[in-house]
Amino acid sequence: MTQPIDLRALDLFAFCRKSESLSGDVAVRDLPRILAETAAQAPASAPEETLAYTATGFVREEAAEPGAPVARRLFLDVTIKGRMWLDCQRCLAPYAEPIDTATRFEVVESEEAADAAPMDDDEVDVIAGSKRFSLLELIEDEVLLALPVAPKHDACPSVHESLVTGTDGEAQPEAEPEEEKRPSPFAALAGLKNKH
Ligand SMILES: [Zn+2]
Structure with missing residues (x-):
C-alpha cells in the first residue's frame, strides 16, 4: 500500500x-x-x-x-x-x-x-x-x-581553547564580558575553572 x-x-x-x-x-x-x-x-x-x-x-x-x-x-x-x-x-x-x-x-x-x-x-x-x-x-x-548572519557561541570557550591550541596569544576574556581590564591568561583560566 x-x-x-x-x-x-x-x-x-x-x-x-x-x-x-x-x-x-x-x-x-x-x-x-x-x-x-x-x-x-x-x-x-x-x-x-x-x-x-x-x-x-x-x-x-x-x-x-x-x-x-x-x-x-x-x-x-x-x-x-x-x-x-x-x-x-x-x-x-x-x-x-x-x-x-x-x-x-x-x-x-x-x-x-x-x-x-x-x-x-x-x-x-x-x-x-x-x-x-x-x-x-x-x-x-x-x-x-x-542560519544566523554572524554565527557565535552563546558563551565562547575561547580562553580555554586558545590556551590549549596555543594559536592565539591574545586570549579575549569572553567568559566575563563585564570585565573591562584584560586578566592574564592564567587568571582567566582559573576563573573559567571556578565556574565549573
Ligand atoms: Zn565562540
Missing part, C-alpha cells in the same frame, strides 16, 4: 490537494549545500547527523485578497528541527547551532505566478509547485535561511 516517497520528486500539487503529510529525518550528507556550509572542524559524525522534518499540505477556499473571487489555494507547512555545525565568528571554534523552523508556503502554479504574488503577506512565502518538487531542496533552503 505504501509507496516509497521520493523527496526529490514529489507531486506537490497532489500532495497539497489531498492534504497529505510526511515526516522523517534527512541526513546532512544528503543535503549538499548544508554540507558545504558545515564547519570544517566539525566532528567527523556531522554529515551523519539528521534533521527532523514535517511537511503538511492543505487546501483553503478563499480569496487571494479582499474582493477577489474565492479560489482553491494550496498551502504547505514545513517544520525542521535539528542542528548544524558552524564556525563561531568570535572564537573560530565549531559549535552546533540549533535549527528549529516552521514556515507556511502558498504553492502556486508556476514561477511566474510566484513572482507575481503580492509580497504583503509576511506570514506566507509563495513558492512555485511542481509535479517533481524537491522537498529536500526546500528543507535546505529553509535551514540556510534560518
Whole structure:
C-alpha cells in the first residue's frame, strides 16, 4: 500500500490537494549545500547527523485578497528541527547551532505566478509547485535561511581553547564580558575553572 516517497520528486500539487503529510529525518550528507556550509572542524559524525522534518499540505477556499473571487489555494507547512555545525565568528571554534523552523508556503502554479504574488503577506512565502518538487531542496533552503548572519557561541570557550591550541596569544576574556581590564591568561583560566 505504501509507496516509497521520493523527496526529490514529489507531486506537490497532489500532495497539497489531498492534504497529505510526511515526516522523517534527512541526513546532512544528503543535503549538499548544508554540507558545504558545515564547519570544517566539525566532528567527523556531522554529515551523519539528521534533521527532523514535517511537511503538511492543505487546501483553503478563499480569496487571494479582499474582493477577489474565492479560489482553491494550496498551502504547505514545513517544520525542521535539528542542528548544524558552524564556525563561531568570535572564537573560530565549531559549535552546533540549533535549527528549529516552521514556515507556511502558498504553492502556486508556476514561477511566474510566484513572482507575481503580492509580497504583503509576511506570514506566507509563495513558492512555485511542481509535479517533481524537491522537498529536500526546500528543507535546505529553509535551514540556510534560518542560519544566523554572524554565527557565535552563546558563551565562547575561547580562553580555554586558545590556551590549549596555543594559536592565539591574545586570549579575549569572553567568559566575563563585564570585565573591562584584560586578566592574564592564567587568571582567566582559573576563573573559567571556578565556574565549573
Ligand atoms: Zn565562540
